Amino acid sequence: MTTNPTSEARRYQNLRAHLGYLKLNDAAEHLNTVLDVARSDGLSLTAALERLLEIEVEATEARRLASRLRFACLPGPWTIADFDFAAQPGVDENLVRDLATLRFLDDAANVLFVGPPGVGKTMLATALARGTAEAGARVYFTTAADLAAKCHKAALEGRWNTCMRFFAGPRLLVIDELGYLPLPGDGASALFQVINQRYLKSSTILTTNVGIADWAGAFGDATVAAAMLDRLLHRATVVGIDGPSYRLRAHQRTSDTLRAAAGHRPAPAAGQGGSHAS
Structure with missing residues (x-):
């Protein structure tokens, strides 16, 4: 049975319009890519639909997480x-x-x-x-x-x-x-x-x-x-917590790196000698 190209084009445009109407914008944006992959990889209709909706769910979750993080006002991205x-x-x-x-x-x-x-x-x-x-x-x-x-x-x-x-x-x-x-x-x-x-x-x-x-x-x-x-x-x-300061340790590492880049050795600790100005 031969597929009517005009019919297929209309069906594709209708599908994009339906996705847009339902505000599934990320699914609509990736529809063409998913259809190409389905055709080249021989995906079933169910698998193609699953991938399309998975894209929408992932995008929705990313937006919601971004919103929660904006509200949270965290001072850094640490995990x-x-x-x-x-x-x-x-x-x-x-x-x-x-x-x-x-x-x-x-x-x-x-x-x-x-x-x-x-x-x-x-x-x-x-x-x-x-x-x-x-x-x-x-x-x-x-x-x-x-x-x-x-x-x-x-x-x-x-x-x-x-x-x-x-x-x-x-x-x-x-x-x-x-x-x-x-x-x-x-x-x-x-x-x-x-x-x-x-x-x-x-x-x-x-x-x-x-x-x-x-x-x-x-x-x-x-x-x-x-x-x-x-x-x-x-x-x-x-x-x-009772231990060394993170900030002081980071400052010491930075200072040592700068001294090394300038061709100097790290400054000796107190009591370990070294030259003194007269």
């Missing part, structure tokens, strides 16, 4: 694979990899990264946040100081409830750098309200350089600090 566990022996690798499965989200559990500046707390928190976004959930990243400032402004403008709903919404909220900067007068109270809104409903990751035993002094209100810790620690994994 768990980017973290150098060998160079940071203060991190429990097995514990972090277990957290990377995101099982803690199913229990609305929290994660606290505690340690001095530069040891990788923010990087690990961001990696877990990115993994959550890639798994299809909403994430939001903020510093403790920015959260307090947003809450304070919302209270002055009569938008307190709206602000609380915003911070309660994401399945994972990351609060970075708690304790690095002093919070405003009502900052500790605002932080408690956010944590209380999320308690037993969704997960929070918090990074801090303040040991848990020192929270009362750091926030200036023992009652609020105790109430906050009570909710955070009820279902929580505490990851203590």
